[in-house]
Amino acid sequence: MNRPNPFTGSSGKKSTCLEMLHAILDGDASEEQQEYFREHMDECMPCYKSHELDIQIKQLIKSKCCGTHVPLDLVEKIRRQMNSIT
């Protein structure tokens, strides 16, 4: 890959694979960075494997650890206390 690495920070320090992976995963990468990373994965097997795994884990956490509902009486309790403030 001959193009300049768009992940390189202003300090000139090159980003590690780990930093690139997380920026991509968390939607913190620009289009240019995403394009660069797609090409990078063709040359870097650890990144290719880790990228797939990271996406799966992120989706899994979201689907298994969200969806809790607040106990109904709590909202009422908060409202009652709010009224005593005003």
Next chain:
Amino acid sequence: MEETPRAKYTEKEKVEVFNNEFLPHINSMYNFGHRLTLDEDDAKDLVQDTYLKAFRFIESFQKGTNAKAWLFRILKNSFINDYRKKSKEPSKVDYQEVESYYNSDDVHHQITTDLRVESLQDMIGDEISNALNSLDVDFRTVIILCDLEGFKYDEMAKILDIPIGTVRSRLHRARNLLKDKLSVYAEKMGYKNP
């Protein structure tokens, strides 16, 4: 402290802001509180304190700004001030270690894991949830904010009062620890490491 222009709300408007901007986040807030304290009653108290505090300071809230991030910040601070002190549990994260880990050149070690995608698909919710809950609270927090709630790095930095670089490094470390935990489950389920 930063000078913020204060909004003048009538009592009716205050209740409207509360109902329309604050209350929609209450399930996320409760989940956050529950995962921080790992206790239902403590979580309820924390959420209640947070909402009452937000209501008391509602005039410092600008309509249209990120209410969710503000509420999460209040809850996190209440947790640190009230609950951590109570439990007298000091933070176990060694930040020096986090930084040096992050700056290490051993990149391949950092991203290589025994965990495989196939083993994840057989995991049930409890295993994932337990793995998350077993992380040290500072690591747990960044995963909750990022992966569960979808906050951006700059929002997380504001919620946690830490620089973005620290958000990144803490998140990297947290994810690797989580993978380690999940690998243990995978092994117990009979997945052999490659």
